[in-house]
Amino acid sequence: MNQQLARLYQIAQQQERKIIGLMSGTSLDGLDIALCLCSGSGRETAVKVLHFITLPYTDAFKADIKSVFSRKDADLEKVCLLNELVGIKHAEMILEALAQWEIKPETVDAIASHGQTIFHAPKSLHGQAGYPNATLQIGDGDHIAVKTGIITLADFRQKHLATGGEGAPLAVYGDYLIFSATGEDRLMLNIGGIANFTYLPSDKDASKVFSTDVGPGNTLMDQYIQLHYPGLYYDQDAAIAQSGKANKKLLEALLDNKFFDADFPKTTGPELFNMAYLLKAQAQSNTSDLAHEDVLATLCHFSAEGIMQAVKKTTGSVRHPRIIMSGGGMHNPLLVRLLKEALPEARFGTTDELDINPDAKEAVLFALLANETLAGQPINFGAREGVPSVCMGKICLPA
Ligand SMILES: Nc1ncnc2c1ncn2[C@@H]1O[C@H](COP(=O)(O)OP(=O)(O)OP(=O)(O)O)[C@@H](O)[C@H]1O
Numbered sequence: 001m002n003q004q005l006a007r008l009y010q011i012a013q014q015q016e017r018k019i020i021g022l023m024s025g026t027s028l029d030g031l032d033i034a035l036c037l038c039s040g041s042g043r044e045t046a047v048k049v050l051h052f053i054t055l056p057y058t059d060a061f062k063a064d065i066k067s068v069f070s071r072k073d074a075d076l077e078k079v080c081l082l083n084e085l086v087g088i089k090h091a092e093m094i095l096e097a098l099a100q101w102e103i104k105p106e107t108v109d110a111i112a113s114h115g116q117t118i119f120h121a122p123k124s125l126h127g128q129a130g131y132p133n134a135t136l137q138i139g140d141g142d143h144i145a146v147k148t149g150i151i152t153l154a155d156f157r158q159k160h161l162a163t164g165g166e167g168a169p170l171a172v173y174g175d176y177l178i179f180s181a182t183g184e185d186r187l188m189l190n191i192g193g194i195a196n197f198t199y200l201p202s203d204k205d206a207s208k209v210f211s212t213d214v215g216p217g218n219t220l221m222d223q224y225i226q227l228h229y230p231g232l233y234y235d236q237d238a239a240i241a242q243s244g245k246a247n248k249k250l251l252e253a254l255l256d257n258k259f260f261d262a263d264f265p266k267t268t269g270p271e272l273f274n275m276a277y278l279l280k281a282q283a284q285s286n287t288s289d290l291a292h293e294d295v296l297a298t299l300c301h302f303s304a305e306g307i308m309q310a311v312k313k314t315t316g317s318v319r320h321p322r323i324i325m326s327g328g329g330m331h332n333p334l335l336v337r338l339l340k341e342a343l344p345e346a347r348f349g350t351t352d353e354l355d356i357n358p359d360a361k362e363a364v365l366f367a368l369l370a371n372e373t374l375a376g377q378p379i380n381f382g383a384r385e386g387v388p389s390v391c392m393g394k395i396c397l398p399a
């Protein structure tokens, strides 16, 4: 028997597995690396984050990825080169993290690599007849496996597409396994570039659980800052937005898109929510001459409004849902204040309260997906579109 397959078989049979979860999201700030101890599988899963670090991308690497990121006119040769380079860089970053933690690579059972999304194209966004839902993550898993010597599961989104989903949000699987609680309605709200949440009903009925994108989180604010404030990457502590005033007409124009009326679950990305989207809304509302701080304030209100409308649609009659936040947007004081004001009955907290560092949460979710593929079963969310019962990830062997 191939020794690598024997090792895989052994890992699958262990009661506990050390799995490194990786995530690098739409904000392109760096690679989140979470070393997780996963035990059991399915509803018996438990996870402990042993170590977590975000290793930043260099400015040159960010610029390289940005040159193809969510761009219809991307240079195909660059995409090809970056597919390898992202894999190589991620492998180097994993080795650097392990060295910092003084952990030998051979003591790690597996890596779960999300890769770098460069284009997300569900049918609702591309609108091209005859073409399926599509999404593309680069950073090939074989580079990571070969360079680290650790079995790597990668490219999780393709199986989701192949079984009828949009390739996202995948958060639903891990959220359901580790954060569901009998007797409490929970919304796991991640405010990354795009905001999404998972609804976990208090009766733990899997057929009601879903995860959906709800609109922009930080992406429009970040894009605006990077365009108009050279040298800044985001509006730290919403300092600029808080000095401005939201414009009602622009906000209405921003909210005027069929994405917000579509049923859950749905997905989106910077392919829709980008500077062209803003310019169109400004033209439509006659607000092209607003001061930068007023535009930023409005964009922050826009993110809050998208989240708030989706929460209200989901929780309806539930009086006191618990909203458990993660992702960089939870550090934006204006955004969080707007959400709390709009949803006074909800109880807000962060995944810290559930023993998971909110900045590590998405990386942990990918470790859990790999754990299920290695040792679990497809999770059954009932026969609904958008949440296929499936185990995900391609298995890349180091040798
Ligand atoms: N102190 C802060 N004040 C305001 N915004 C903040 C603060 N800290 C982080 N952010 C926001 O969070 C962003 C980073 O968020 P995060 O790392 O969750 O994104 P991501 O993982 O790339 O997104 P995604 O989940 O869409 O893949 C920053 O670009 C910024 O917009």
Ligand SMILES: CC(=O)N[C@H]1[C@@H]2OC[C@@H](O2)[C@@H](O)[C@@H]1O[C@H](C)C(=O)O
Residues within 6 Å of the ligand: 025, 026, 117, 120, 135, 167, 168, 169, 170, 171, 172, 192, 193, 194, 195, 196, 213, 267, 268, 269, 362
């Ligand atoms: C295609 C893609 O990379 N989507 C990301 C992105 O970042 C947030 C939101 O958009 C979410 O749909 C998804 O990531 C999370 C981890 C998910 O799949 O649940």
